[in-house]
Amino acid sequence: MKIKQILITLITAVSLLSYSQPAQAIQGFYDKKADAKVLSDSEHIGFALTSADDADWFKWTNNTTTTKYANAVLNIIDPDSVTNYDLAFDMHYSQHINTGLLYTHDTGPNGLDALNFFQIPPGATIYLKVLSKQGTFSPKSYSVRWSVQNV
Numbered sequence: 001m002k003i004k005q006i007l008i009t010l011i012t013a014v015s016l017l018s019y020s021q022p023a024q025a026i027q028g029f030y031d032k033k034a035d036a037k038v039l040s041d042s043e044h045i046g047f048a049l050t051s052a053d054d055a056d057w058f059k060w061t062n063n064t065t066t067t068k069y070a071n072a073v074l075n076i077i078d079p080d081s082v083t084n085y086d087l088a089f090d091m092h093y094s095q096h097i098n099t100g101l102l103y104t105h106d107t108g109p110n111g112l113d114a115l116n117f118f119q120i121p122p123g124a125t126i127y128l129k130v131l132s133k134q135g136t137f138s139p140k141s142y143s144v145r146w147s148v149q150n151v
């Protein structure tokens with residue numbers, strides 16, 4: 001009886017360990033805001049999400065003295081009728097003032113989610129996040145067309 005209890009304790013401990021592993025194993029590229037990929041003024045990005053918990057972060061800082069206007073278009077390459085990736089952003093006006101995560105309009109599995117002419121004042125940093133909508137994930141490549149301009 002005692003051996004059985006010890007075995008159960010051991011099995012429980014082992015399964016707890018193996019449950020805690022996957023969360024750490026899901027590590028790809030640019031998964032966190034702090035690891036965001038720095039964008040240039042104009043880029044066509046081609047990446048992929050590899051799990052339902054995967055996300056990719058990007059950032060661009062307005063180092064000029066004039067307001068810039070940002071455009072970003074998210075597109076799933078080879079879309080299907082279910083997989084839906086979303087484009088969100090968080091504008092940091094300064095180190096301590098930011099908008100929090102905001103989502104661009106979701107256009108569905110075959111749509112293009114976009115940020116259009118979004119104002120970025122001098123000194124501000126915009127963070128973009130690409131993630132999959134809950135319950136719709138399958139591994140897909142996607143592209144983001146990014147550019148900043150004057151108006």
Ligand SMILES: [Ca+2]
Nearest residue numbers: 028029031055
């Ligand atoms: Ca990632």
Ligand SMILES: [Ca+2]
Nearest residue numbers: 085086106107
């Ligand atoms: Ca979407």
